[in-house]
Amino acid sequence: MISFKNVTKKFDSFVAVDNLNVEFNTGETIVLIGPSGCGKTTTLRMINRLIEPTEGSISINGTDIHKTNPVELRRNIGYVIQQIGLFPHMNIAQNIGLVPYLKNVPESKRKQRVEELLEFVDMDPSEFYNRYPNELSGGQQQRIGVARALAADPEIILMDEPFGALDPITRSTLQDELLEIQDRIKKTIIFVTHDMDEALKLADKIAIMKDGKILQFDSPEEILKNPSHGFVEEFIGKDRLLKQPEFIIVKDIMITDPITISPERTLNQALEKMRKEKVDSLMVTDSESKFIGLITANDVLDNFDKSYKVNEVIRANVHQVSEDANVSQVLSIMAQEQVGYVPVTDDKQKLTGLITRSSLVNVLGRS
Amino acid sequence: MSLLNFLKNNPSLIFNLILEHLQLTGTAILSAIVIGVPLGIIITRYKKLADPILAIASIFQTIPSIAFFGLLIPILGIGKRTAILVLFLYALLPIVKNTYTGIKEVSPFMIDAGRGMGMTNMQILRMVELPQSLSVIMAGVRIATVINIGTTTIAAYVGGGGLGELIFRGIQMYRNEMILAGAVPAALLAIFADKILGYVEYRLMPKGLRKKA
Incomplete structure (x- = not known):
């Protein structure tokens, strides 16, 4: 947990952060x-002490960070900035392995970790290990940026508008990938953006700030439903607000052709289908398109065995809604059950x- | 041709003068690198020092070289020592200035990324700033070297030796082939030195920053 106590930062007379008191939970x-x-x-x-507060204190898991060595602190916190953050004079392996190198991790272990991370962000190590940043597209570069931040397996990752310089399509793909990664690693991610859609899509909690103060700190659903200010x-x-969720009917906004799979298929086939359709979950239906349950990429990966069938790892007790339910009900199901699909x-x-959560964001955010 | 004859008749003289010439320029440039690069780095850290130091280095550059050599004779006497000191001072400006500019132009985002990942100041200098400003620093070294090889010919005026001796003697004796026997090798030296330093720069340059051939 990261907690700010009475934190104020002034640059000369300009108050950048004004008596901030907030706590960020681990894993969110x-x-x-x-x-x-x-x-x-x-x-x-201020979390990795690139800026020191004028007043107040910040602690991580109860330890006041101002009593720690800033260089050590930063080596244990992942940091991703806009795409220019990769070092052009270092190859991909050197970039990703940088923090382990600073921490004196032996070379063989570093190499292993770099290859692991390249696979983790879906980039073939044999192809990319020795390449240089200028040979990669913006999206690939920022994937490397994320991999680099994960290299030393930090508990906290700071991301400062990481996708800001990317085109909208690449941006959205990387957001999806980040969600997927976060599902697997459960780190505490602090993410700065000025894009509300991005915030609604990625956040467990959003802090809306103005003039150095947090005006509202809440889940995306709650912020859309009850803006405090x-x-x-x-x-x-x-x-976004005109479309009061209470007045939007599920039928009008649902995806009408969700990707489905039969319970008799194997996990391998399920994975193939997810890959092909670029989704991270499948609806399981029988031959009469009756809904039986759903299966997510995580379920498949956690139980991966080629001979398993879909019906052996299926989630059966899934909350469902009818076509005439309203979006507000869907939002509360998502919030209570911690699910992304209804x-x-x-x-x-x-x-x-x-x-899905992103279809909701699209609709609630559409002008 | 009388130039060819002159070269043919005096091969060891020419060879020794070339060596002497290289020794003068080489010593001056190496000292200018050893002093100038750290100085250039220091003035990026202490901004208040930057202007005065660059101004002083520029002043050396503005003194006509022949006058500069002459002015130092009463203090240091004649000989190699005086020659090398003047050549060193001439080489200083391009090296200090390019080091300063090269490092200052490294993107602040790069430095921020390095610091944010837990690099110490020394590591930022060694792993981020120097590799990224290498081509600018090397450009300064190349300019300094090429100019210096030319200026070294004037060092003969204070008894420094080098190819300038042939030029001065040729002028006094009205022998054009002797002037050329000093001037042509000096010009060729400058060209070769620039090529060799270009190759050194290419080898030192990290692969990701090399310009595509």
Whole structure:
């Protein structure tokens, strides 16, 4: 847990962060968002002591970070900045292995770790190990940036507008990948952005900041539903709020052709299908398209055995909604059950659609 | 041709003068690198020192070289010592200035990334700033070397030796082939030195920063 106690940062007379008191829970993705000059980047940079607070204290798991050696502290916190953060004079392996190198990890172990991480971010080690950043696309570079931040297996990762310089499509792909990675590693991620869609998509909790203060610190669902403050409302965007979730019917926004699979297929086939359709979960239906349950990429990977069938790892007790339910109900199911997908079924238990967290964001965020 | 005849008749003289010439330039440039690069780095850290130090280095550059040699004779006498000191002072400006500029132009994002990942100041210098400013620093060394090989010919005026001796003697004796026997090898030396340093620069340059051939 990272906790800020009465933290103030002044640059000369400008108050960048104003008496901040907040706690970030371990394992959550926290997104700091607000207009320029709101103090979000300053808040982030105080966590690894790139900026020292003028007053107050910050502690990580109870230890006051001002009593630690800043160089050691930073080596134990992952750090990702905009895509220019890779060192152009170092190859990919050197870039990813940098923090382990600084920590004097022996070379053989470093090599192993680099290869592991390249595979982790879906880049073939034999192809990329010896390449240089300028030979990679922006999206690939930032994947390396994320891998580099994970290299020393830190508990906390700071990300300062990591996807800001990317085109919208690459950006969205990398956001999906980050969500996927976070599902697997469960780190504490502090993420700064000025893009509300990005915040809604990635965050477990969003801190909306203005003039050095946090105006609201809540889950994305709660912020959309109950903005605490006029500014928050304005910042989220009228368009998003006009569509009061209570008045939006599931039928109007659901994905009408979710990717399905039969319970008799093997896990290998399920994985192939996910890969081909670029989804991380499949709806399991029988031959009459009756909904039986769902299966996620994690379920498959955790139980991976080629001979297993889908019905052996299926999640059967999944909350479902009907087509005429409203989005507010869906939001509370998602919040309570901690799930990202809610299947839509009719009264005969037939699957008619699917609501995902990102489809909700798209709809609530569309102008 | 009389130049060819002159070269043919005096091969060991020419060879020794070339060696002497290289020794003068080489000593001056090496000392200028050893002093100038750290000095250039220091003034990026202590910004207040930057302007005065660069101004002093520029002043040396503005004194006409022949006058500079002459002015130092009463203090240091004639000989190699005086020659090398002047050549060193001439080489200083391009090296200090390019080191300073090269390091200052490293993107602050790069330095931030290094510091954020837990590099110490020395590691930032060694692993980020120097590799990324290498081509600018090397450009300074190359300019200093090429100019210095030319200026070294004037060192003969204070008894420093080198190819300048042939030039001065040739002028006094109205013998063009002797002037050319000093000037042509000096020009060739400058060209070769630039090529060799270009190759050194290419080898030192990290692969990711090399320009595609």
